Amino acid sequence: MNATLLTGLAMAGLLLLAVLLATHPWWRSQGGGSRQNRRAANVAAYRLRVAEIDNETAAGLIPADEAAALRAELDARVLTDADGTEPELAQKIERRPGAIVLVALLLTMFASGWYLWRGGWETQQQIAAGPPPAPAIDPAIAAMVDKLATRLKANPDDAEGWSMLGRSYMVTQRFAEAAAAMAEANKRAAAPRADWLADEGEALAFAGGEDVSGPAAERFEEALKLDPAYPKALWYGGLGAVGAGDYATGRARWQQLIAQPDLDENMRTVLRERVAALDKALAERGLSAAEAPAAAPAAAATAAAVSLRVQVALAPALAGKVPAGAILFVFAKAASGPPMPLAVQRLADARLPLTVTLDDSMAMAPGLKLSAFDQYVITARLSAGGSVQAQPGDLEGRAEARRATASEAPVSVTIDTVVP
The missing domain is CATH 1.25.40.10 (Tetratricopeptide repeat domain)
Known part of the structure; x- marks a missing residue:
């Protein structure tokens, strides 16, 4: 049984529980038991009220003829309840299988629609942001x-x-x-x-x-x-x-x-x-x-190859915050253009300061090379999780560079920021 099936079974179980709770009153048929309890309560109330009338009559609060009329009225009510001629205040709640099925279908349609809408496009948003760090798999x-x-x-x-x-x-x-x-x-x-x-x-x-x-x-x-x-x-x-x-x-x-x-x-x-x-x-x-x-494409093909030398250093204030086993990524993106890196270097156990070279041979896709653009943003990042995507706690620094001055001097990048 795979993870998808397990998730489906769990969702089905939760849905069934929700349906049972929502339709619980429709499964019960309330009849004689509740009627008997109500009659017993009425009898007890009758006896209490008769005792109150007797006490008030003895104390001279109400005249004897009025007390007799009140007792007669109470007697009539009790007799009516006893022979079942008084209309029921609480109607019998009948079972409604059709309504239960309808509620189940509506809940299922809502849950499925929500999953397809949210799940599908939340996935697309994650795609847009790039792959997340590797999860801990059960x-x-x-x-x-x-x-x-x-x-x-x-x-x-x-x-x-x-x-x-x-x-x-x-x-x-x-x-x-x-x-x-x-x-x-x-x-x-x-x-x-x-x-x-x-x-x-x-x-x-x-x-x-x-x-x-x-x-x-x-x-x-x-x-x-x-x-x-x-x-x-x-x-x-x-x-x-x-x-x-x-x-x-x-x-x-x-x-x-x-x-x-x-x-x-x-x-x-x-x-x-x-x-x-x-x-x-x-x-x-x-x-x-x-x-x-x-x-x-023609412009990219005829452009002269570009090679960027990047000097990477670590700010003294962050010297004690470098994660153990951190991976150093140095990459260049177009200052104005597609977000995909134009060249990437990945270095394990890097000792700073050091100098790395980025060139057209490191392009991640045809046509997306350093030589196809004129301005760049160079990023150096120390990643604890080993992912090129920035994660909280990573250390990074950035600098801008121009193609026109790429051969004159190395680009200096100081890692001086903690990714929030």
Whole structure:
């Protein structure tokens, strides 16, 4: 039993409990027992009131004839209750199976709709921010995932099973294994599926260090041929197109995604910011979105290679705050342009100060090289978790650099900030 199935069973159990609690009164049939209790209470009240009338008569508070009239009225009420002719104040609550089923269906539709809306696009927002640090995986869940993998080796034609295994590997951030499992699912599927192809592309991208080119890009393109409006394929397909220098295609895909009415507003904001940054980068190079496909790749191809020397130092105030086993990342991004790094160096057990070199050979995607841009933001980060994504407690520093002065002197970056 895998993590997805366990989650589903837990949600089903909670839903059933909610239905039982919400419809509890409809399961009970209130009849003779409550009526007998009410009559006993009425008799006790009658006796108490008779005693009060006797006491008031003896004390001279009410005349004898009035006391007799009050007793007669009380006697009539008790007799009416005893022979059952008085209408019931508390109506019998009947069982209502139809109403119970209706409530269950409404709760199920609400829970499912909420999960699909929130879960799906919260995932997309996480994609936009990059992969989170590796979670601590429950050994029991890891064992169930491995058990599913073993079962699939004995029954390799189960395409749905391979897809489920791939998603489980993605959740546990075993990206290479996720890519292999999704590849098996797509190979054995009765018909191509856009969602499975996009899942394979996503796994390939993360397994390759967020590289959306090559085989990953091919999967996204295949998914878009099957479903041109599939959100995940539009997002990654846009990234791949921009990375390859086809800015018009990337921009068009993101604009198509922005226009989808059910898009989460936070995701829409992220996409609008990226489109605006892309337009600004093109404008700085004298290009429009329409001219970008032909002009941008050619400009990148003919530009002279760029090599940045970066001197990294640690501020004395942070000397005692370096996490044990911290990994040093030094990377460059375009000052105005796509957010993907243009070059990255990863160094374990780095001793500061030191000098590193960033150049075009370290590009993460075709077309996204240092030589394709003129201004850069250089970041040096000491990461305790080993992730290039900033995490609270990481130490970092930044500096700006220009292509025109890259060969004149090294860029100095001082790590002087604690990531909040």
